[in-house]
Every structure is written in C-alpha cells, then in structure tokens.
Amino acid sequence: MIQLSNQLIRRYVRDFLTHHLVRLRKSKELIILAEEGDSLRLSQSSLSIDSVELVYLSGLFADAVGLRHYQLEDLLLASPSVEGWAELLERALHSGLPQWGFYTSGTEGKPKLIMHPLAHLIEEVSFLAEHFLTFGIERVVSLVPSHHIYGFLWSILFPQLFQKDVVHSRPNFSQFQNKDLILTTPFLIKLWKDRELLPPENSLILVSTAPFEPELAEWLDLNERRWLEIYGSTETAGIGFRQRASDGFELFPYWKVNDSPNDGTFLIRNGTSHPLPDQVDVKGNTIRPLGRRDGALAIGGVNVYPQRVQRLLESFPGVAQAFVRTCERDDGLRLKAWIVPEPNQDMNYLEKTLRDYCSKNLLSVEQPVRFTFGDQPPFNAYGKLQDW
Numbered sequence: 001m002i003q004l005s006n007q008l009i010r011r012y013v014r015d016f017l018t019h020h021l022v023r024l025r026k027s028k029e030l031i032i033l034a035e036e037g038d039s040l041r042l043s044q045s046s047l048s049i050d051s052v053e054l055v056y057l058s059g060l061f062a063d064a065v066g067l068r069h070y071q072l073e074d075l076l077l078a079s080p081s082v083e084g085w086a087e088l089l090e091r092a093l094h095s096g097l098p099q100w101g102f103y104t105s106g107t108e109g110k111p112k113l114i115m116h117p118l119a120h121l122i123e124e125v126s127f128l129a130e131h132f133l134t135f136g137i138e139r140v141v142s143l144v145p146s147h148h149i150y151g152f153l154w155s156i157l158f159p160q161l162f163q164k165d166v167v168h169s170r171p172n173f174s175q176f177q178n179k180d181l182i183l184t185t186p187f188l189i190k191l192w193k194d195r196e197l198l199p200p201e202n203s204l205i206l207v208s209t210a211p212f213e214p215e216l217a218e219w220l221d222l223n224e225r226r227w228l229e230i231y232g233s234t235e236t237a238g239i240g241f242r243q244r245a246s247d248g249f250e251l252f253p254y255w256k257v258n259d260s261p262n263d264g265t266f267l268i269r270n271g272t273s274h275p276l277p278d279q280v281d282v283k284g285n286t287i288r289p290l291g292r293r294d295g296a297l298a299i300g301g302v303n304v305y306p307q308r309v310q311r312l313l314e315s316f317p318g319v320a321q322a323f324v325r326t327c328e329r330d331d332g333l334r335l336k337a338w339i340v341p342e343p344n345q346d347m348n349y350l351e352k353t354l355r356d357y358c359s360k361n362l363l364s365v366e367q368p369v370r371f372t373f374g375d376q377p378p379f380n381a382y383g384k385l386q387d388w
Contacts, residue, residue, distance in 0.1 A: 001096045002118060008146075008156050009086040009093075010038050011168055013061075016147040017082070020060055020103075021047055023111075026360060038082040045082075054080055063113055064101035065089055102149040104234035104303070114234050116149070120254075120269075124238045125157045127252060128230075133162070135204050135226065138179040140166040143188055144301070149234050150208045154183050178202040185301045186212045187332055193219050194330070204228065210298030211289070217245035231289065233277040236267065240287060248286035257282050297326060299333050299365040306335060309366055313337060316357055318345050321377055323385060327370065337368040338378050338388055347373050 004012075014033040022031060033046060042049040049057065058076035067073045072088050079088065100118055103111040142155035146168065158181075159166040169175055176182060180203040189207060192198065193216060199205065205220065205227040212229045220227050221244065231249040232238040240249030251257065256268045265282060267274040278289040296303045306324040313322035321340040326333050341350055351371050358367045372378075378388045 001093070002122065002157075002160070003093055004090075004156065004160050006086060006090065008160060008166070009089050010035070010082055012146045012152070012156060013082045013085045013089070014038075015145040015151070016061060016064070017042070017047060017049075017057060017085075019145060019147055020057055020111075021049065021053065023363070024053060024056065026363065033082065038086070040081055042080045042082075049080075060103070060111065061085065064103065065092060066097050066099060066101075067092055070095055100152070102147070102152070102234050116237055121149075121153060121157060121237060122161065123254060124252060125153055125161060128228075128238075128241065129158060129162055131228065132158075132181055132204060136179050136202075137164065137181045137204060139177065140164050140181045140183065141175060142166060142168050142183040144183050144185060144209070148209070149237055150230070150232075151183065153237070154181070154206060173197050173199070176200055176203060180204070181206055185209045186216060186298075187300050189216050189220070190332060198223055198225060201225065206230070208232065209301045212245075214245045221245065231287075235277065236274050239267065239276075248281075248283065248288040251285050251287065257287065297333070299335070302363065302365045304335065304363075304366050309335060309337070309362065309368070312358075312361060313339065313354070313368075316354060318342050318350050319354070323378060324368065325385075325387070329369065334369045335366065336370040336372070336388075338372045338374060340375065340377055341373060 014035075018031050018033055031047060037045050042054060054077065058073065062068050062073035062076060067076065067088060070092050072092060075088055076085060079085065098118060099115045100121065101113045101115045103113055140155055140159050142151060144151040144155070146152055146155050155166055155168060158164065167175060176199045178200045180200070182199055182203055182205050184205060184207055186207060187210065189205070190213070201224060203226070205225060207227060208230040217227065217229075228241055228243050230238045231240045231242075238252060239255060240251045242249050254269055258266050258268055258273070265276055265280055267276060276293070278293060279291050281288040281290060295307055296305055298304070306326070310322050310324040313319055313324070318341055319339055320342045323338040324335055327336040339350070339354070341347065351373070354371060372388055378386055
C-alpha cells in the first residue's frame with residue numbers, strides 16, 4: 001500500500017481530466033487547469049465540462065483508479081471538482097488500492113485501459129532510483145503529464161517514495177537547476193537541439209515515450225550531458241534502459257525474454273507472458289528494438305496509426321484511394337497524404353473539405369500537414385509504394 005500526497009493526487013486529476021477532455025472534444029487548443037481552481041465545480045472551471053462530458057469522464061476515471069471496487073464511482077458526480085475527485089482517490093488509496101490503470105489509444109484510436117499492480121510500478125521506480133540517487137538528484141522537473149504511465153512513475157511515485165520536490169512545468173529552461181531529474185521526450189530534446197539550448201551539466205535527463213534518435217543522444221553526449229532512456233509501453237511499463245546511443249537496452253531484472261523461433265519473442269514477469277510492443281533483437285540480457293508490431297508511430301509523444309488515418313481519408317466522398325506516410329519538418333515528424341480522387345473533382349474544394357474533415361475527426365498530431373493529389377497511386381515501376 002502507498003499513500004500519495006494530496007498535492008500529487010490533485011496534479012494527477014488535473015492532467016487526467018485535461019487529456020481526456022481534449023481527446024473527447026478533438027480540441028486543438030491547449031487547456032490548462034490552474035491549481036487555484038481545484039475547488040471549483042468542473043462546469044465552472046476553465047474546462048467548462050458539461051453534464052454529459054462529466055458522466056463520460058467520471059467513468060474513465062473510476063475505471064482507471066479502481067473507484068468502482070470501493071463503491072465510490074457515484075460520488076464523483078456528487079463531488080465534481082478536482083479537489084473532490086482527489087479526496088475520493090485518497091480514500092481508495094487508504095483502503096489499499098492494489099492497481100492503477102492507464103489508457104492507451106490502441107490500434108483504432110479508442111481508449112484502452114491497461115491495469116498494473118502498484119507493486120510492479122513501485123518495483124520499477126525503486127530499481128532505477130538507485131541510479132538516480134547516485135547522481136545526487138534533489139528535485140524532479142517534469143515536462144510530461146502525470147496521467148501517462150511514464151509521467152506517473154517519475155513525477156508521482158518517485159518523488160513520493162524518495163521524498164523529492166517536484167515541479168510540473170511547461171518547457172521552460174529558466175527553471176532547470178543543477179541536480180534536477182528532467183522528465184522529457186525525444187520531441188522536446190529535438191527542440192532543444194534546434195535552439196541550441198542545454199540543461200545544466202549536473203542535471204540528469206530522463207527520456208521516454210518514443211524512439212530516441214541517435215543524433216539527439218550523440219548531441220547530448222558531445223555536450224557532456226547525462227541522460228537515461230527508458231524503453232517500454234503502456235502495456236508493459238518499463239522494460240529496459242540505456243545511457244549511451246550505441247547501447248542496447250538492459251532489461252530490468254524482473255523481466256525475462258522468451259525468444260523461441262516457434263512462438264516469437266515475448267516477455268515473462270512472475271510467470272506471466274507479455275507481448276513485446278516491437279520486433280526486437282535479443283542478445284543475453286540486452287534487447288534492441290527494430291520497429292513497432294502494430295504500425296504505430298510516435299509523433300509529439302503520442303501514438304499515431306497511419307493506417308487508421310488512411311482508412312478515414314478513404315471514407316470521405318470524392319476520395320478513391322489514400323496513402324499516408326511520415327514526413328520530416330522543422331517541428332518534427334508529421335504525416336502527409338497522397339490522394340487519388342474520384343473523377344470530376346475540384347481539387348481546391350476537395351482539399352479544403354478534407355482538411356475540415358480531418359480537423360473534426362483526428363487529433364492534431366494525426367492530421368496530415370500536406371496533401372498531394374494524383375490520378376494514380378504513387379507506385380514505382382515495380383508496383384511498390386514510393387515516397388512523394
């Protein structure tokens with residue numbers, strides 16, 4: 001059993017509500033719930049949550065943190081504020097809450113709840129904490145939301161278990177100090193590199209959520225900045241870690257790999273099997289990811305499924321075929337689309353209505369930033385899809 005401070009619980013509730021409401025509304029606006037508004041009714045907060053949205057969000061929240069088990073779900077509707085929901089979660093924790101859940105988008109973009117025993121999450125934090133504490137870490141600065149499993153482990157559990165101050169912040173270099181543990185993502189590190197900004201030498205950069213490109217790791221190494229990357233997924237939590245670009249990921253000690261030519265590669269923990277999120281190369285206690293099994297890409301720290309976007313585009317009137325793939329821009333990895341229109345289409349009108357359709361039905365990171373139109377698919381002479 002673990003007890004969390006009221007301040008950390010309220011942070012978790014704010015992040016949870018903000019994320020799932022933005023997703024529900026398919027909003028492109030950044031919504032921030034200020035701590036000063038924790039006692040306000042959610043309908044009166046900056047989120048302006050209506051009664052239908054409240055029922056939906058309370059169900060997601062109750063399932064994620066086990067309130068149904070303690071017959072506390074109905075009280076969420078009777079206490080519609082960040083403060084009220086935090087108090088109900090505290091009651092569940094005092095009753096010995098055994099599990100904590102996290103939502104992943106899944107292959108169809110629908111929220112899928114993954115439950116983890118709290119004891120397993122604590123085990124991961126306790127193991128890596130030994131590495132962090134040798135660096136003299138005094139404070140955590142989190143640039144990631146705490147409702148995500150990565151953010152929860154290192155901006156909620158770690159500060160609580162090891163009594164460290166934590167700052168939940170929007171990216172702001174002026175806040176970094178020596179001996180900070182900085183929770184970040186490859187996307188943000190790329191922005192640092194583009195702007196030639198570096199955190200203090202005696203800080204430790206923790207990175208996860210997406211593949212960490214070698215050029216970014218090498219940039220940090222060249223500038224003598226310490227970093228540690230965690231490899232894992234919502235389904236598995238942390239699987240392994242590395243501290244140099246050339247290294248594979250060393251497995252956490254509680255994971256074992258079954259690498260059978262007949263059964264494929266999967267992980268085992270306490271006798272239970274878990275499929276790996278990626279194709280991997282296994283050598284002893286080290287693994288190297290080779291690519292996602294489910295076709296997901298990480299864009300801005302969010303899992304995006306190009307095939308899902310392609311199916312959505314092909315469902316639009318006037319589109320005969322659609323092809324979607326990634327493109328590199330100054331602001332990072334994004335999607336682009338090649339559209340084969342049906343006959344007699346006005347291309348300018350089709351593009352405008354397609355963009356409107358995507359804006360209403362896709363998250364901002366899922367929306368193609370560039371549309372190309374052609375009478376034929378972008379195939380080469382061998383009939384294979386080529387870049388455009």
